[in-house]
Amino acid sequence: MSEPDQNAIDTAARLLEAGRLVAFPTETVYGLGADAENPEAVASIYAAKGRPSNHPVIVHLAPGADIGYWAQAIPEEAHKLIVAFWPGPLTLILKRAGHIPDAVSGGQDSIGLRCPSHPVAQALLHAFKGGRGGVAAPSANRFGHVSPTTAQHVRDEFGAADDGALACVLDGGQSDVGIESTIVDLSRMATHGPVLLRPGHIGAAQIAEVIGIEPGQPDAAAPRASGTLEAHYAPSTPVALIESSDCHQTVQQLEGKGKRVALIGYGDALGIPALKAFALPASADGYAHGLYAALRSADTAGADIILVEAPPREPAWQGVNDRLRRAAHDSKGVLERLLAPG
Incomplete structure (x- = not known):
């Protein structure tokens, strides 16, 4: 993984704070980021990707961030998984705090949170709002297409920065993991227990080792989550x-x-x-x-x-x-x- 260029990081953080879109690397894939507390900025993600407005995005947080600012009724299982796997490729679905705009959750009362391990992503999150902000970031590609794992993939999707909605692309080399994060729903622990909404680098058995119960499979009432539509990650060629x-x-x-x-x-x-x-x-x-x-x-x-x-x-x-x-x-x-x- 490439080490961050602080000047580029500071510029990208200021762009995010101004409501612009910034593509940045994570250990999973490259994300298309916006200020998670700015509904207009989040809306620009959806517009750039052609993403349905009811399809939630994941909010990326700096290491040590206060998840209690973003979520409420946080179960003990969430804290255990955070200790075990953050920073890393694990997204937790929790009950969204009332003051957080529902633009990031597709109108649901839940929110997806994760802390990436890529040094460039971490540097950006530390610089953005002094480390106290959240960056909403689905994969930096057109909706339903193959996710990008290099900065060039992002440019192939959206063109050069400043040509359109995308203000900046931070280059952090090729993503190490290469597929999107594991998503676990913990927002319905009392009624459904943990539910694995999207498998990834961290498997169900690893999760079970930490919380003492293997996550179940998605049910009809499970929260909508990123990358869980039946058709996704698809090239144009069959x-x-x-x-x-x-x-x-x-x-x-x-x-x-x-x-x-x-x-x-x-x-x-x-x-x-x-x-x-x-x-x-x-x-x-x-x-x-x-x-x-x-x-x-x-x-x-x-x-x-x-x-x-x-x-x-x-x-x-x-x-x-x-x-x-x-x-x-x-x-x-x-x-x-x-x-x-x-």
Whole structure:
């Protein structure tokens, strides 16, 4: 991770305080930030991304921030998870304090809070309002697209700073984790207990070790949360997941029909000739780190379809499998149509 440039940090903090949008790196992905207590600034996030106004954003806090300013009725489980995992890739959904504008929560009575570990993000949060502010920041990309893990990805989405709504892009190198934070709902402990709304780098078993209970699965009444729509994280090119044993034959069949294939693999698919092939590590953490960059590169290959060698279905891969399932959601049936006779 890159160390922060204090002049750039101070400039970005002043821009945030003036109600402007600033893109900045976190250990998960790059965020598109605005002053969380400025409804007009938060609205500009939604406008820039094309994000539905009822889809909440996550508020990023500096290390040691007073979460009691942002949330109320904070359960003991939240304090335990903060001690264990903050700063880090864990977002907690809590009851929103009454004086915090509901723009950050999509009109709900809850709020998503997290403290990122990236040094540039931490420097920005310390400089913004003297460390006492919160930065609302979904991923710095158009709504539903593949999240950015480098500053260049952000520029690819929004153009150069000052060309539009985006005032500044802080460059902190490639995001270390590479997929978005784990989200745990603790806002309904009395009735539902902890609920895992979005898996990520921190798994359910790790959470259970800290609070003594494994989080449940989302229910119909669960709060809306960032990145939990069925279709999300998707490139423009259709995406299909395919079992390792079927990769070689499927690529051959598609190319035999004159179709152009981009292939993302980590195991048996490596070495299969394709228009473009992207090799990812065979470990869950390494795969997550490179996934979004591979999807973005594959999306520019001019392919008819992106084939992704399906990762293992082990708990460590839950976050990766969640992102790939959502990326492929709107591409259902495309592979079959491409392979159909005629």
